[in-house]
Amino acid sequence: MTVDLVIPIFNEEGVVEQTHRRICDVVDVLDHDFHFIYVDDGSRDGTASSIRKIAEADPRVTLLRLSRNFGHQAALTAGMDAATAEVVVTLDGDGQHPPEMIPQMLGLVAQGYDIVQTQRIDEAQPASFKKWTSGLFYRFINVVSGTRVLPGAADFRALSRPALDALKAMPEYHRFLRGMVSWIGYATVILPYQPAERISGVSKYSLSKMVRLAMDAVFSFSLMPLYLGLSLGGLLFCLAAAEMVYVLSFWVTGRQSSLEPGWSSLMFVILIVSAILMTLLGFIGVYVGYIFQEVKHRPIYLLKGEKNDG
Numbered sequence: 001m002t003v004d005l006v007i008p009i010f011n012e013e014g015v016v017e018q019t020h021r022r023i024c025d026v027v028d029v030l031d032h033d034f035h036f037i038y039v040d041d042g043s044r045d046g047t048a049s050s051i052r053k054i055a056e057a058d059p060r061v062t063l064l065r066l067s068r069n070f071g072h073q074a075a076l077t078a079g080m081d082a083a084t085a086e087v088v089v090t091l092d093g094d095g096q097h098p099p100e101m102i103p104q105m106l107g108l109v110a111q112g113y114d115i116v117q118t119q120r121i122d123e124a125q126p127a128s129f130k131k132w133t134s135g136l137f138y139r140f141i142n143v144v145s146g147t148r149v150l151p152g153a154a155d156f157r158a159l160s161r162p163a164l165d166a167l168k169a170m171p172e173y174h175r176f177l178r179g180m181v182s183w184i185g186y187a188t189v190i191l192p193y194q195p196a197e198r199i200s201g202v203s204k205y206s207l208s209k210m211v212r213l214a215m216d217a218v219f220s221f222s223l224m225p226l227y228l229g230l231s232l233g234g235l236l237f238c239l240a241a242a243e244m245v246y247v248l249s250f251w252v253t254g255r256q257s258s259l260e261p262g263w264s265s266l267m268f269v270i271l272i273v274s275a276i277l278m279t280l281l282g283f284i285g286v287y288v289g290y291i292f293q294e295v296k297h298r299p300i301y302l303l304k305g306e307k308n309d310g
Contacts, residue, residue: 003088065303
């Protein structure tokens with residue numbers, strides 16, 4: 001079996017060397033033909049130089065350098081586009097995705113599964129803002145989307161060549177690979193894992209990047225925000241009809257004198273209607289923006305030179 005390991009890297013100088021040694025300790029004893037594809041996602045430190053040194057000592061290593069930081073999903077896409085093996089395994093380069101699971105993942109692919117999807121199990125970890133928001137996000141996306149995304153799913157997975165080709169046939173610019181992998185519907189098995197500590201350094205997934213990924217997931221896989229705006233509009237229409245019936249009742253019963261100008265209630269209605277209209281327009285604007293970026297057909301990433309070039 002030929003296996004390509006796709007590893008996106010961003011500012012991991014001093015870490016990538018340890019990651020490579022740890023992966024080699026696992027794969028070198030396996031009877032498969034392995035190849036490493038490191039994708040430097042616009043690192044600003046000496047990461048590229050570190051990978052070049054690794055490549056000089058290990059001919060199985062290929063370095064792809066992106067022209068700038070395009071993001072984790074784009075870096076994974078670049079690596080998968082370059083992969084030519086029968087099986088592709090994607091994992092992060094910070095050590096939190098345990099390479100010791102690779103033999104088990106390849107065994108499951110050999111049994112006939114096209115996708116071996118890992119699921120992060122972190123009940124033992126203390127409650128945190130990231131853990132709470134992650135759980136909330138997965139519950140929300142599974143309610144509003146027709147595609148079920150596994151809670152705790154990671155970008156640590158093995159893909160057979162047919163599954164990878166199906167994924168590569170989805171060229172959208174805003175990418176949420178966890179949802180895309182689930183959407184293609186190939187035979188999948190779930191493999192739980194306990195995330196390890198980072199080898200060193202800090203996570204490069206900032207709050208703003210997590211928010212952008214969540215927005216890509218929601219607006220790429222659901223029309224629920226538009227339906228929400230329509231529902232609120234229908235609710236306001238019903239309230240307006242009820243108000244009209246209420247006012248007409250005063251005229252029918254001859255109690256017009258009881259009607260007094262209601263400035264506060266009028267302003268309340270105006271503010272509510274305006275807020276809903278602006279929210280709905282915002283949703284529409286986001287969808288139009290996504291469509292605008294798609295129809296420009298800009299590449300998802302750009303390589304800086306050729307493979308293994310600086």
